[in-house]
Amino acid sequence: MSAALPQASSRQCHRRSVLLHRQAPGHSELETCPMNVPPLVIALFTWVLVFAAGLVGIWIGARLPEGHRTDDSRNVVSNSMAMVSTLTALVLGLLLSVANTSFGDNQEQLMSTSSDIIRMDHLLRLYGTEADGSRDLLRQYAHSMLNDVFPPDGSQRTVENEATLDLLAKVEKWATLMVPANATQRWLQPHIMDVSDRIVQEHFTLVKQQLDAIPAALLVLMLLWLVLLFASFGLFAPRHLTSITVLLLSSGAASGAVLLLLELETPHRGFVNLSPDPLQHAIEVMEKHANDG
Template identity: 35%
Template sequence: MHHLTVALIVFACVFCSALLGLYLRTLLPEHHLSEDSIAVVKLAAGLIATIAALVLGLLISSAKNTFDTVNAEIKHEAADVILLDRVLAQYGPETQEIRGLLKQIVATGLQQVASADPAQLARMHSLEALKRGEYLESKLEELSPKNDLQRRLQARAIEIAANAVAVRELGLLQAVGSTPTALLVILVLWLCIIFGAFGMFTPPNATVTIALLLGALSTSGAVFLILEMNTPLEGLITVSLLPMREALAILGQ
């Protein structure tokens, strides 16, 4: 389900719970609205609000870490690609084919990520994509160095290529992060209880309704941010691909 759709569902559930609370207030007998009753419900709602705030904060922090990790790994990958290309350029004209292959692999990967299409992103996890990286490494190992300098450059190129493949796979695994559905459902249930309590023990008026509306918007917005940052390669909030674009422009020169 699309993240914006989930956020809208959360908003509808939370705000409708608040409106239900406002409606129930008109139906409750007077003794249910005594100061003692209100105090107990406020304590219970406060406890649930504290738990919900802690869970929401942890989810936002975890999603932000995922987003930052993938962003850093894209920059690392771009740097490795540029360095590998320069090492091959120093090796000599024998690596021209390998440099062309490297540029093709980077261009294909960049196109798939930039499309933000789940089907295209899934292809990056395929065996075919893994074999392209393995083929590049095998071509590096097939080089026949003629002196000590070329031997050092070959060893360095193989090391950089292996590191780049590892960083790429790690970044892809990090980018598939997801929020547990059960945790999200429980969090929304807590929020519904909290907002229902707010509405139940508050005299209904326009100011209260607007405040509850803004609160529901804020909580659904937080859920939207969590879902978006947990999938940093797709959606409305994505990591910057500028480092890889700049790397692609430099390759082969």
Template identity: 30%
Template sequence: MYPLSSALVVLALLLLGALIGVVVRPLLPEEHKAHQTVQLVHLVDGMLVTFAALVLGLMTASAKGTFDSASDDFRALASDIVQFDNTAREFGGDADQVRRLMRAYLAATIASTWRHEKPPPGDFYPRELTPKDVTENLDDVQLDHMLNLAGIEWRRLVAHDRNHQDLLDDGRDQFSRIVQAHWKLIQEVHSSISLPFFMTLAFWLFVIFLSFGLMAPRNPLVLITITLGAISIASVAYVIVDLDTLFRGMIVVSSQPLRDALTAITH
């Protein structure tokens, strides 16, 4: 789902519901405006408002949790790559090819994931990766191949003494963590919001604003209040979807940890 279009759909539904209520209210027979009828509508409204508020809160917390988890995993990936590069640097010149592959993998990951940002400078990594929608699929065959190739090159290294053997073992563990972080991020990028559930929530909100229009007196202050309420709830829907998409909209996962890691392993 797209954040802006989702918010606009919700806003349109809420305003439409309120407008229908305002238009229909004068057409209702007087018995439909009786105190007991109004009281029952208020009770149903209260139930729906409670459910909607609870669901909106849970969806916001879930989307924020997914966003924070992805941000933490990118920082962990950056840290693991820097540690692995330090180990490869300490191993010596035989590991230079592995370091070059990891630099290329990291730079290509930044360029392909954050396409709206300036790519890392240099020509040491492939610029023409297959275009993809990173909000739905973060995986890339070329990136997978580069990472696998770096692992193969590391396993080919031969230790000539105990110190180099320890470095090989440490690098193997560090590279394993990088691969795990790589695939974990690919799995996390998928949207956690169910479209049918989101539309069901929008329907609840539509009914709530329809009842607002039916029960509210027709004066400018009431209409302004209902409009502001609809805009506020639509903004909540925007934030929820924006947090859930990770790489699209105003709120995106920062690329800075990986850029800092690239700077650290380039020098």
């Protein structure tokens, strides 16, 4: 998700955006960067803050003069908070829908990339022994990309590893420098170049998806709405254990929705993760073909 980052991190984010803009000029330069705070930490902070707002509401309600606790006052608060509640539900539902779509797009992108890697390896194998070096580079690229997107040590993923980008550039360069020696190779050359170009575009689409984020201002606004809502819930709530328990569980449910939203927006870490199976399958297929000769 997007948030205020340290100055060094912001410069790195800007450099990534410029790199993406140069590699994929069809995309506008991005203005958001993912944050490094774990989603669970943000969700727990939301839970504590919203529940505390409900307790503050109870504390304020106990000290209100009787003239402020009339049915008319209750109606004004209830009607006003009904509008805020509707806005919060609509925005949260919309964000969850967008985040779920983005998560599916990320997984689909990995499947498409893996399919194109297998396709290119097949075309290079048909091209002949002259392409064996490029096939080795393609396998190395697939291994490097798997380690970048799904780090074995569980660290944060990156799709901008310089070594991986160098391997991708070498594969692309080989495709453009091919000199066909027969009719079969002349037929294969444009197909190889087409698949190579798709792999490059898909790689930088993953960069774009990593940089895409929901603006922090929208999340802060939604959090303020939740704080207002729960403060109003506590304002006229009876002061006993049942009311406090209900406020605790309700604020937990709201923070759970925020957690799900953040998890879908950061599918490389946390409880909701992308599947590495497509890339692993592509590597297995290439290794099998390499061993079979």
